[in-house]
Amino acid sequence: MTEAASATPVGSLSEEAVLAVILDRLGPADALVGPGDDAAVLRLADARVVVTTDTLIHGPDFRLAWSSGRDLGAKAAAVNLADVAAMGARPVALFVALAMPPETSIAFVGDLATGLREACDELAPGCRVAGGDLTSSDTLTIAVTAVGELAPGRDAVLRSGARPGDVVAICGDVGLAAAGLDILFERFRDERGAAVPVDTDALTASERAAVAGQLRPRPPISSGPAAARAGATAMMDVSDGLVRDARRLASASGVTIDLDRTTLGADSERALRGGEDHALLATFPEGTILPEGFRVIGSTREAGPDPLTVDGRAERSAGGWDPYRDWDGAAG
Amino acid sequence: MTEAASATPVGSLSEEAVLAVILDRLGPADALVGPGDDAAVLRLADARVVVTTDTLIHGPDFRLAWSSGRDLGAKAAAVNLADVAAMGARPVALFVALAMPPETSIAFVGDLATGLREACDELAPGCRVAGGDLTSSDTLTIAVTAVGELAPGRDAVLRSGARPGDVVAICGDVGLAAAGLDILFERFRDERGAAVPVDTDALTASERAAVAGQLRPRPPISSGPAAARAGATAMMDVSDGLVRDARRLASASGVTIDLDRTTLGADSERALRGGEDHALLATFPEGTILPEGFRVIGSTREAGPDPLTVDGRAERSAGGWDPYRDWDGAAG
Numbered sequence: 001m002t003e004a005a006s007a008t009p010v011g012s013l014s015e016e017a018v019l020a021v022i023l024d025r026l027g028p029a030d031a032l033v034g035p036g037d038d039a040a041v042l043r044l045a046d047a048r049v050v051v052t053t054d055t056l057i058h059g060p061d062f063r064l065a066w067s068s069g070r071d072l073g074a075k076a077a078a079v080n081l082a083d084v085a086a087m088g089a090r091p092v093a094l095f096v097a098l099a100m101p102p103e104t105s106i107a108f109v110g111d112l113a114t115g116l117r118e119a120c121d122e123l124a125p126g127c128r129v130a131g132g133d134l135t136s137s138d139t140l141t142i143a144v145t146a147v148g149e150l151a152p153g154r155d156a157v158l159r160s161g162a163r164p165g166d167v168v169a170i171c172g173d174v175g176l177a178a179a180g181l182d183i184l185f186e187r188f189r190d191e192r193g194a195a196v197p198v199d200t201d202a203l204t205a206s207e208r209a210a211v212a213g214q215l216r217p218r219p220p221i222s223s224g225p226a227a228a229r230a231g232a233t234a235m236m237d238v239s240d241g242l243v244r245d246a247r248r249l250a251s252a253s254g255v256t257i258d259l260d261r262t263t264l265g266a267d268s269e270r271a272l273r274g275g276e277d278h279a280l281l282a283t284f285p286e287g288t289i290l291p292e293g294f295r296v297i298g299s300t301r302e303a304g305p306d307p308l309t310v311d312g313r314a315e316r317s318a319g320g321w322d323p324y325r326d327w328d329g330a331a332g
Numbered sequence: 333m334t335e336a337a338s339a340t341p342v343g344s345l346s347e348e349a350v351l352a353v354i355l356d357r358l359g360p361a362d363a364l365v366g367p368g369d370d371a372a373v374l375r376l377a378d379a380r381v382v383v384t385t386d387t388l389i390h391g392p393d394f395r396l397a398w399s400s401g402r403d404l405g406a407k408a409a410a411v412n413l414a415d416v417a418a419m420g421a422r423p424v425a426l427f428v429a430l431a432m433p434p435e436t437s438i439a440f441v442g443d444l445a446t447g448l449r450e451a452c453d454e455l456a457p458g459c460r461v462a463g464g465d466l467t468s469s470d471t472l473t474i475a476v477t478a479v480g481e482l483a484p485g486r487d488a489v490l491r492s493g494a495r496p497g498d499v500v501a502i503c504g505d506v507g508l509a510a511a512g513l514d515i516l517f518e519r520f521r522d523e524r525g526a527a528v529p530v531d532t533d534a535l536t537a538s539e540r541a542a543v544a545g546q547l548r549p550r551p552p553i554s555s556g557p558a559a560a561r562a563g564a565t566a567m568m569d570v571s572d573g574l575v576r577d578a579r580r581l582a583s584a585s586g587v588t589i590d591l592d593r594t595t596l597g598a599d600s601e602r603a604l605r606g607g608e609d610h611a612l613l614a615t616f617p618e619g620t621i622l623p624e625g626f627r628v629i630g631s632t633r634e635a636g637p638d639p640l641t642v643d644g645r646a647e648r649s650a651g652g653w654d655p656y657r658d659w660d661g662a663a664g
Contacts, residue, residue: 038418039488051372052370055431059468087371097475099475
């Protein structure tokens, strides 16, 4: 694409022309039937299919001053890949419903497709976009559905399987994305509160890592199936903060989880309350040799009066991000 | 729900409370793992899965003055079920990503879930919503992904399989939804062009049927697998008008399709150009005993200079609805 052509708004192009740019960036899917028919057909490891869907919305979920098209495509892929991995499954394909204002540039759309592909190639090799839908909307919306397969003979790892006496372990970043969001809100908004582009030169290396963790999280997708093979009794991805999500896992399993704050690093407050890293939280029978990347952060016991404690004290706060409660209505 | 409670905006409720209303209306899904974990797990007839996604957006796809929540839920289900059926597959589950303005009433959300369930129960018994995602957006958006299964040993029916000498047949309404849209645009807008509620008492029975065909289409879902069993060589659902979609099928198959206008009823113009009925267009080897509901509307031959003729004349017009080209920007 020439520079002039890349600024072309999608509203001035045919659906076929927009689709051609997207398909060119996505590359071929490993499917029996790929994009171009009424539906895709995928071959799985056996007759069970794992399916999840998660949406990014301009405003509550991202600001275009902060996120590039590539960041958004990669994040939309990553958050869905993490939900598949959290079942102990291997992601095999993504389906992307993309709704865009007519003024969106074709270059942005191409970048978004590039980001989707990059996240698949990096985090879940073999998984690609196998279908989707394009439509016009006043609000840029990226709805992704991820499809995964389970190893034959192995059940999905649910939230409800933890037993008293298990170890609680985590794999991936916790609190990094929240630190990044704080940096964005504190340092990259103008006097009216509107988002302004990130000046990476003004950031230290660790601040850059935090901002990248927010804009383009890299959850440990292959560690989901590895945890299943190692015998994980329960697993989920941490999208709403460790406190909220550990409490959910404990409640679903009918146990109490005791977390040890000293295992959560220097910024244990953010690690406990920040969401959006999509780390994998899992429980294993005591004595399990944990898969690479998992570290012990606590243990489970028979359900007490509170489903979650931190350093022995009941933890009842919310934490995490709720789009209904927390979105201030701004987009940018 | 009391009348007062039903007017409650979702923005004043927790995500859990909104979800509880939705799940109550949806009823249980026939899944190994249903809603409530990171992903759903479904058991299929064999190791192949059919997946498609299609989105309804407030503005280009519907007006709230015309469509009830039940209509929208039912339509969002129907258009996706039709894409699965058009592969010759049986729909087994829907996944619904729902993005709503905070002021949306909880009653509307409950009605939308009821419509999703009603369409599944009526059109594709055994199929239910098995998962989804709730988020906040300035634009009401219903992104549905449908999952289907193929009969073991039977391939998906593609657009590309028609051979010269096949009969071309259709099952379901063609032109009805377009007639309904014309009635809505001509008679149920105010002097400024804004949509106003439909007064069904002002309509004849056939006008009511047309409006219902637009607001709540009923594609013949079970006829998709029936066509596959009968030996359909190619199939697709007619969402963009018969002219456009027949031309796509002909081009994908490398044949020319000759349609006979006298088979298309009294309003053959609307039947040729109107979209959104989601009828099933299929080709069969000559001499096939067609499944119930299919009627012959033409035949195929070796590819000529034009992929489509009507009564022997090349048909090169567009027809159908293009959200980028045709949406006037209004919502209502």
